[in-house]
Amino acid sequence: MKQILLSLLLVLVFGFAYAQAQTITGKVTDATNQEGVPGVSVVVKGTTTGTITDSNGTYSLSAPSGSTLVFQLLGYKSQEIVLASQSVIDIALQSDASTLDDVVVVAYGTQQKRDITGSIASVKGSDIQNIPVPSLESAIQGRAAGVQITSGSGKVGQGINVRVRGSASLSANNQPLYVIDGIIVTANSVNANDENLNPMADINPNDIESIEVLKDAAASALYGARASNGVVLITTKKGKAGKGSVNINYSAGSGRPTRKREFLNRAEYIELYTEGMKNVGRSDAFIESRFNNRVSTTWKDPNIDTNWENLAFQNAGFQQLDINASGGNEKTRFFVGAGYIDQKGILVGNRFTRMSARLNADSKINDRLTVGASFMLAQSKNYRAQNDASFGNPLQLVAMPPMQQAYKDGELNPSTLYYNSLLDLVHGFSTAKTYRNLTSLFASYNVMKNLTFRSEVGLDILQQVEERYYGTKTAANFSQAAKGFGSYSTATIFNYMITNTLNYTKNFNDIHNVDILLGQSFQQSEEESSNVDGQIFALDDFKKIGSAATFPGGSSGGTSNNFLSYFARANYKFKDKYLASFSLRVDGSSRFGKNSRYGLFPAGSLGWIISEEDFIKDLDFISFLKLRTSFGITGNADFGDFGSFGLYGTSVYLDNAGTTPISFPNPSLGWESTQNFDMGIEIGIIKNRVNLGIDYYNKQTSDLLLNVPVPSTSGYTTLSQNIGKIRNRGIEVTINSNNLVGDFKWNTSFNIAFNRNKVLDMAGQKISYGGRTLNEAQAGQPIGILFGAKYAGVDPANGDALYYTETGTTKDYNAAFRQIIGDPNPDFIGGITNTLTYKGFDLNIFFQYVYGNDVYNAAGEFMSSNARYLDNQTKDQLNRWRKPGDITNVPQARHQRDNGSNPSSRFVYDASYLRLKTATLGYNVPKKLLDNAKLASVRIYVSGQNLLTFTKYIGWDPEVSSADPGSTTQRANIIIGQDFYTPPQARTIIFGINVGF
């Protein structure tokens, strides 16, 4: 016995003495299929010593006995082995169903999911691969709790509204900050024509490894003055050490509009409008001449009955090809990929193509120095459909009387009530080409044990060229085109940033974990734009501006801004169960007025992993339980570059250039400040087969950068001031459940988010726009509340449209009591995904929903206005009042007289919807069959997008947001849930094949 003890002691002593010499080898396998797993990082805990498994899953490294080896790979549960005397350690990694041990990308680093004290929604790249949409926001819609994503329309490649935990601003931008591989990228549109384009559409979603949405201050405050709207961290795919692989994916399909509306046919049109003119006392002769003059001299021809709605849509062909290769060894890893997408819109003439290439590589130069680069080059091309409000918007064709022909004698008919925008497709074009380069380079250096210095340079170059030509035959829409009109616009944003960080991590006595980050960053964004118009061309064959006889318009301009920032963060973990984190950022910006140059953005958070406590460890039922809470201050600085200046601009009179005041100075102008409180609980039950997360948050934004309305007798309409408060608070719930495990797997992911938005204070002012809009911002109400006359239906006695007054009803629109008539903000939003796999088959069914929001159809006054104008009417207008006693909601037809056509609750609808967003059925060909063909994997799939939509909304699509082109940020923030001939989403079905070599 003594001998045994002695020898043990000897081993220990010598073990320590020769610690450096102990070599460990082994093989890491996948617990499910016992195959070697390449690319697993094997690290001696608390040190930077480590290696990566090779293509067969084997590894070899030296480590002192008594130390702990950590085996880690995304998608697997990490394992830790304490070294005794073994020299061979084989590990079978469990694939990670619970995801708790996932490494999550956080601000300036990564962190284990279980240790995170902030609120972060993660979407894996694999969930959004090969979905037939051009940009990543569409792909994550409904997948991240608390992130509301609304496509402006069914036009491809256009702007998408993203709201993380609601709108926190009235006049400044509400879109989140996008960070791709460490670079804060340009996400605001730069285009000059039509609605905003989406710069994020330059990014190929198939290149994305993961998306993290940082929602609370603990997660986002390290981005300081730009974090209030949440931060979206996008990480692109990196190579993995081990056997190289080549992957090819091809898919193709086509789309149709999710829904069509019904409009009157010729007989119905003639009946309704004849009645409408008679009702206002027009003579038969008058009616005859109106139809002759304004509709068509052949209006009586029964064979002419055009369905204009059908002409607005096309078969939206889709194809996408991605080829990528990745691989590497212990020192160097790479990922190269190329992608091409060609997606037609459902609107005639609308199309989006993108060619992109990516190279991500990093290499360990030596034990201390690692360098890497991430490089992306893309060209997106958008064949544009004109903006919703333009007669060139093909969907406005529905306004045409059915007695008018689209084609006459084989040619497009240029003589129509409104512009026959099909002419644009033949005789004109409008394109926007974007060239995008994202480059980031980094060097990471281990200054000493536990201390890493990292320096990063990021470049984001966005160059856009918009070209338009309108030929002589399009002059009906655009008189300048009578002899041909073209324009050429460019915009370039050069955005660079330099970031330096020092990171210190240390584990003390196995119970204290410390992770400290110090950093500094400088970012500058420089924008240049120019435009030239050309008019009068020899022939329509000459389309370039160089061929124009005269140049009626031209401009050039530029703007820039910069941010200088310092930041620090300390994470502390005690005994693997008590978590604390504190961060601080100082942001200075050229955008801030002289009197408020620097802002301070602190955040603190605490976490408690209760399931590590003894009193709960023994409970079989609960496998994981964490409480966390955070508080911090974030800012929003996404407003004009020179808002603090009082400015004089140019005002031209014939050939004299003069000046005119354009803004009033405010040297104290600063950021908006948001106080974020968040409290969350994460529960894993039944061995983490079911994971539940609940978050409560309260975001109070004060010092709103408000364009405060002022009397225009001052010469201005607004003053930029830091005034006003807005609050967003809500609850988010996520559930992830592995309902069935084994051969037949069934996983359900569910999320639901309730956000309550309220404008608390607007310094006694309110914002409204009048005209065709109903949205307002006013204290005590959610942003964009619909405010106006409440429609009281039709007077059965005389067919008058009625509105509510405070006490009764009136037919005088101006006398109506103005009140809240709708709320475009949803009560709750979310999604549910069911994934079923059996042997080689997998089926993924994803529903997305929005509940409790109202949409105002601003086009109702034209298309559903009981024959107010000559516009063709929706079928429901046939239910108009005709004789005393008629009970209906559609007033008497009165042509050219207002009878219920003004903006009111008559055109406000509940636009809740449940949508089968994506359904994918895939089949993985068994490995056995592939071995002969020397293929690693083959997967074939069929996928549908927007297959079903359940809604009470009567328009084309409940998912709308029709902000006018060129409208201010404030207007786009407030005019939400407005439909104005807004094209619906596409229902797309694609077939695809994915082959791995």
Added chain:
Amino acid sequence: MKNKYLFLIPFVGLLLTSCFNKLDEPKPQNSIKVEEALNTPDKIKKAVIGIYGNIRDGALYGGDYQMCADLLAGEFDIAWWGTFNNYENIWSKQMVADNATARTMWVFSYNTINSANKVLENIQVITDTDERNQAKGEALFLRALCHFELVRFYAQPYDASGTNAGLGIPLALKSDNFEKVKRNTIAEVYNQVVTDLLEAETLLPVSNSYFASKFRASAYLARVYLQMGNYTAARDKANDVIANGGYTLNATVTQAFTTNNSPEGIFEIQQNITQNAGQANAGLATFYGNLPTAGRGDIEITEDHLDLYEANDKRANDLIYIGDAANSPGGDVPSCGKWTDPTKNYVLMRLAEMYLIRAESNFALNTVVGATPLADINRIRNRAGLANLTTLDLDAIKTERTLELAFEGHKSHDFKRWKEDIDGKPYNHPKLVFPIPRRELDANPNLVQNAGY
């Protein structure tokens, strides 16, 4: 030593310090700071140009000031067929309280007035007396025009026999005044307009290219006095312009609208292919024009209006045409030929109006200053290809004025002056007055809305 890379750290530190100044680096590139905008004589003169640049906007003299006066006069002369419901509602007297045209006209007018006030408050920067007088005169002239147009649209008409103590519009006589001002009375506004124009008349030179000049101020005074029913002053100013202004009637009725700055043109908004009120969504020619090359054909001239003309009246034969813009597929839409080219000048004031003012004023006063009313009316008639009248009554003067100045922005103002019904509504009906824009009432609770809104 691998630690040699440590030298990077101080280097980076250096980089940091150099960043501090960078926060001041970004500068606006298409604008200048207010403090640097009005500090030299040349800059003041450039700011005067800027006022013209503002007042030519489609919401002001680029179109709305004139067109709305004719739309408001209504359905007898015009059939509005376009889908711009803001205009359609003005034409059909169905304006809602936040009518978009009423809003933009108000906002742009005060914006223009503010640029004039900025000039006036910094006028001492110009040391040369003549130059200073000219700049001041131009700013006063343009400010007066805006106030005059505003009070005619947003307030009840001036009543020569009344106290005019009713609500006018706020007078903006100070720049950057964020106070919640009240509406001045109609009398106060007209008095200010007259005061500004009289001062401008004395300050301005006789000749000043196409910019404001002495006789242009006189001509506007004639128009303002006529609106006030001050026939003596109106007659004398009109007579002064006719006798001494150096303007002559064109040979044809069309020339004033086809030739920029024709001999008859007193004051015109200068336009060309690059600088104009708009060719797609704004500007007189956009709405009146009904040609494949110009206009939307939104305004159709009614048979009732056509019936007003005698046979052979060139103002009907040469200035009204059958439009054939694409949206008139039947091709039988009579359209106004005065505004057919969005790149040509918009005539605001021409000599014919001076003859009409002199005739009407002489007739009212029973005087013959300059010429008899009959001679002045016949001068206008002859030019239109019509025979002389032998006797004259007020109706004949009114008809002549209505036809000669048709669609030039006079009719509803004239009818209110004459207290004549418009589309069956009495001249002072609330629906013949624009609403104070809702955004303005929201921003300034001291403003009182007009009746009927």
